[in-house]
Amino acid sequence: xxxxxxxxxxxxxxxxxxxPLAPAMARTFATHKKAAKEDTAGKLRIDFKVPYTxxxxxxxxxxxxxxxxxxxxxxxxxxxxxRLEVVSDxxxxxxxIRGFCHLYNGQEAIAAGMEAATLKTDAVITAYxxxxxxxxxxxxxAEILAELMMKETGCxxxxxxxxxxxxxxxxxxxxxxxxxxxxxxxxxxxxxxxKKMKEVSWTYYGDGAANQGQLYEAFNMAKLWNxxxxxxxxxxxxxxxxxxxxxxxxxxYFERAHFIPGLRVDGMNVFAVKKAGEYVANWVRSGxxxxxxxxxxxxxxxxxxxxxxxxxxxxDEVAAVRAERDPIEKVKYWxxxxxxxxxxxxxxxxxxxxxxxxxxxxxxxQSKEPQxxxxxxNVFTHAVPVRGVELSQSYTP
Numbered sequence: 001x002x003x004x005x006x007x008x009x010x011x012x013x014x015x016x017x018x019x020p021l022a023p024a025m026a027r028t029f030a031t032h033k034k035a036a037k038e039d040t041a042g043k044l045r046i047d048f049k050v051p052y053t054x055x056x057x058x059x060x061x062x063x064x065x066x067x068x069x070x071x072x073x074x075x076x077x078x079x080x081x082x083r084l085e086v087v088s089d090x091x092x093x094x095x096x097i098r099g100f101c102h103l104y105n106g107q108e109a110i111a112a113g114m115e116a117a118t119l120k121t122d123a124v125i126t127a128y129x130x131x132x133x134x135x136x137x138x139x140x141x142a143e144i145l146a147e148l149m150m151k152e153t154g155c156x157x158x159x160x161x162x163x164x165x166x167x168x169x170x171x172x173x174x175x176x177x178x179x180x181x182x183x184x185x186x187x188x189x190x191x192x193x194x195k196k197m198k199e200v201s202w203t204y205y206g207d208g209a210a211n212q213g214q215l216y217e218a219f220n221m222a223k224l225w226n227x228x229x230x231x232x233x234x235x236x237x238x239x240x241x242x243x244x245x246x247x248x249x250x251x252x253y254f255e256r257a258h259f260i261p262g263l264r265v266d267g268m269n270v271f272a273v274k275k276a277g278e279y280v281a282n283w284v285r286s287g288x289x290x291x292x293x294x295x296x297x298x299x300x301x302x303x304x305x306x307x308x309x310x311x312x313x314x315x316d317e318v319a320a321v322r323a324e325r326d327p328i329e330k331v332k333y334w335x336x337x338x339x340x341x342x343x344x345x346x347x348x349x350x351x352x353x354x355x356x357x358x359x360x361x362x363x364x365x366q367s368k369e370p371q372x373x374x375x376x377x378n379v380f381t382h383a384v385p386v387r388g389v390e391l392s393q394s395y396t397p
């Protein structure tokens with residue numbers, strides 16, 4: 001498939017007609033736009049080349065103001081995410097990580113930008129491409145890599161692996177069943193509303209999961225009960241090895257809920273993501289109910305470690321996205337072209353990140369495997385004898 005044929009630069013998307021807003025909804029968005037004003041003195045203005053596409057809502061501003069500190073923060077955080085996945089790739093090939101393993105390379109702007117727009121007390125839930133989300137939510141590289149290597153020091157005590165990571169109380173997984181996190185995310189939002197809290201449930205899923213029936217059940221319930229739930233489709237254009245054009249009759253994922261407002265975002269621009277995240281957060285926290293977002297993004301690697309990622313797309317396609325849309329290179333360009341950081345400063349960050357991940361790797365390698373009794377913890381309310389397939393594997397409390 002040719003690079004331009006899937007609209008890598010989003011130039012080929014069909015225009016989506018804007019549905020008129022109800023008066024109350026229009027007033028709410030106008031209030032949010034007015035409240036979003038900030039002190040821009042001495043800050044760098046970044047204009048977004050790719051505009052938002054809206055459904056039943058108005059567009060957030062298509063520019064952002066930033067400074068050296070924020071840019072360096074984004075550069076470091078996305079570099080940490082990228083390096084974590086590079087290390088995971090290496091450990092998998094060394095057979096120190098087993099089973100399924102899905103990497104996030106290329107999609108870092110979503111996790112970094114949305115994390116900057118949300119509260120640490122909010123709930124985030126996603127599918128199995130979850131390593132970078134763990135890092136964004138506050139988990140350490142050591143506990144992530146230890147979990148990947150099935151060690152007792154891992155975030156899930158070595159029992160969850162790549163697809164089932166949790167960082168409570170703000171990250172609820174890591175789910176291996178396609179689309180299963182949709183209803184769970186709505187349930188988290190229901191809990192927030194039931195307890196009269198202002199927190200939001202940010203529920204992420206892929207373009208493949210967007211065709212799952214349970215997601216639409218969650219849409220319906222979230223709207224019926226006006227839940228503080230944001231459904232975010234991370235559209236990387238390939239559901240496993242199937243392009244969206246072959247799998248979906250409707251490529252406008254952000255308007256799939258029909259009765260819920262939606263927004264398509266350039267998911268390769270961390271500032272476009274952050275601005276959209278803030279805009280939607282204001283909407284939901286104001287009591288206006290659920291929202292749907294679509295992040296237009298791209299993964300550089302295969303669907304999982306067992307997928308080379310080149311049988312259904314060309315190497316030239318991947319290279320074109322890297323060259324034109326890479327989220328880390330964008331931030332690096334803004335820093336260096338505006339004399340906000342030198343190449344040496346950025347190399348120092350790269351070196352520090354590499355050292356951080358090397359130390360985390362060594363910690364994970366040296367950690368012990370879970371004890372046999374961990375097979376039965378959190379399963380029964382009290383310890384009971386369990387007979388193993390082999391008598392030697394039986395457990396006696």
